Amino acid sequence: MSLISLQKITLLDGVTAAGAGSSFTVERMKGWTFTISSSSVTTGGTVDVEAYIGGGWRKIHSEAVTADGDVTIRDDHGHYEQIRGNLSARTDGTYSVYATGTSPSL
Numbered sequence: 716m717s718l719i720s721l722q723k724i725t726l727l728d729g730v731t732a733a734g735a736g737s738s739f740t741v742e743r744m745k746g747w748t749f750t751i752s753s754s755s756v757t758t759g760g761t762v763d764v765e766a767y768i769g770g771g772w773r774k775i776h777s778e779a780v781t782a783d784g785d786v787t788i789r790d791d792h793g794h795y796e797q798i799r800g801n802l803s804a805r806t807d808g809t810y811s812v813y814a815t816g817t818s819p820s821l
């Protein structure tokens with residue numbers, strides 16, 4: 716019988732400047748939940764969750780953030796080679812992105 720285990724990754728951690736975070740190899744994971752957390756937001760920014768597909772980085776979710784708080788995104792069937800967070804636009808605020816994926820384990 717196979718058990719399900721979770722992989723928890725921080726894609727962005729308290730970033731205050733536009734740009735992509737580190738990439739993570741996740742080819743054995745699927746069933747993703749992404750959480751975007753923001754604070755000190757007046758005008759905001761745009762946070763993208765990206766996957767490496769077909770030789771390049773592709774947006775799998777883009778969120779325009781205009782207030783403090785958390786946004787949760789479910790991606791039940793996504794199966795990717797690599798993922799990363801990208802603060803693609805920013806006026807103000809601090810942003811973090813957390814990812815949790817599932818994997819069958821022995």
